[in-house]
Amino acid sequence: MNTRRFAVYLGLSLAVCFASIALYVLATEQSRRKKSKDNKESLVALNFPFLTDAHCIEFVMKSKVMFIMRGLPGSGKSVVAHQIKQVYGDKAVKCSADDFRVTDQGDYVWKAEEYEMTHMICQDKANQACLNATPVVIIDNTNIKKFLLFQYVSIAHDTGYHVVIVEPKTSWKLSISELTRRNQHNVTEERLRELLSEFDKVFALYYGWFLSGDSFKTLKDRMLKVLRDCCENIPSFQNSFVRDSSQEQDEPTSCSSETNLPSLPCLEHPRSHLHITTFFYKRGQTQRAREYVCMVEDALGSVATLSVVAWTITPRTLTARVKLTSQQLNLWGGMLSSVDSTGQGSGDSNTVLSLNESSSCALQTTNSSFIPASYKDLVIKPTVGDGDTAHVTLSCRSDITPVQGRYDLRDLITLELTNHSYEEYKVTDGIVRSYGDGQWSVYLNEPIYVDGLFTGFYGS
């Protein structure tokens, strides 16, 4: 009797024991899976070049960059903002209107009547950080309302900062139910729906790579060197510029006849950061802008090394010609190319594609692998087709807008393809060619590498 009861007890307890072990194993396995999923999720959510790429971090440390967070409450903005602060340490200042809504006891209190005031204090803090030239300024607000966002943009522009708008990459950033559950400040589902309806993409006026201060200096010095070289060694170069500058005070460049020293008036006080435009937002083309921004979103805030392969010198503009890699071409937003048939721009060069050389390149517009015969003796061969007008406008005549640099380069590429009776000279840095009418190109023996931060210019 007793043994039977004992056996039953034993059986029961063993069963319970096994069951709990099984449950335990199951539970740990589940939590392990959940943890690894959360880990993956948080790695994805923090996968920004300015947090993970050493080259990019170094660039940002040496520049002035304002990161403006943008997203609904609970979408993970503050996690990213916090991480930026972690990475840049005392080189970064983080500004959040929320910081000014905390009581002495450390409780967060949201009062409608203090809304404007907290934003003003936050802007003051940001402005002060920018005036102090803090390398990294982080704006950790929702910034859904564009007028609030643009107040920070204008602080950044007034103080010479690059702007990078950062939206969280969490999977739930637009899911109302998750946001309701996750947001720190009890924002109601109803309010979140309202905010979501106001949340629309912000487009920059243009996108591109914005050069570092070091790269700016390198380009300026190298350009001056080559101009000096040309002025000293090529009489027709000197003549064209001396003649032009006597007619026009504000040449993009000029050889002073006595000293043979060129000057670059525009580079002394550049109007904006030097940049390589990849996309220009034309009013009304919202759909195209939307597509472009969706395409390049992950690259915003990344840093690329770009190759300057030639200088282009015309009586109106002075540009550095950039050869893009295939990866860089992915960010090229179909900007005007020399074989563009849409005829935007100066409009006087519709005869572009008459020669065989150019017709064969027209077939290859989507890839810039075509190397024209006239480039065959050059050490570095520029490309023709997609991305061929990539450039930095270094200087332009005062009555001309910088966009002329693109048209001048496009026209020059056309001449490269059509004018085979160019005059050619050698200078220290490379080969100089005159294509007539004061249009010159200097092809470098080796590229000049410059670093650029890919982002938008959000001014008006």
Ligand SMILES: *[C@@H]1O[C@H](CO)[C@@H](O)[C@H](O)[C@H]1NC(C)=O
């Ligand atoms: C959030 O809201 C609930 C109900 O409205 C309230 O009980 C709670 O105290 C609030 N929590 C905070 C942190 O404000």
Ligand SMILES: *[C@@H]1O[C@H](CO)[C@@H](O)[C@H](O)[C@H]1NC(C)=O
């Ligand atoms: C150029 O094209 C024309 C016809 O379009 C052809 O007759 C001529 O042989 C071509 N020249 C060269 C050098 O290929």
Ligand SMILES: *[C@@H]1O[C@H](CO)[C@@H](O)[C@H](O)[C@H]1NC(C)=O
């Ligand atoms: C462009 O290059 C890609 C990859 O190299 C290739 O698949 C594609 O066919 C090329 N397109 C043209 C028009 O040559």
Ligand SMILES: *[C@@H]1O[C@H](CO)[C@@H](O)[C@H](O)[C@H]1NC(C)=O
């Ligand atoms: C070609 O370049 C040469 C040398 O600069 C110039 O004299 C000539 O006028 C140019 N021809 C055309 C058609 O532009």
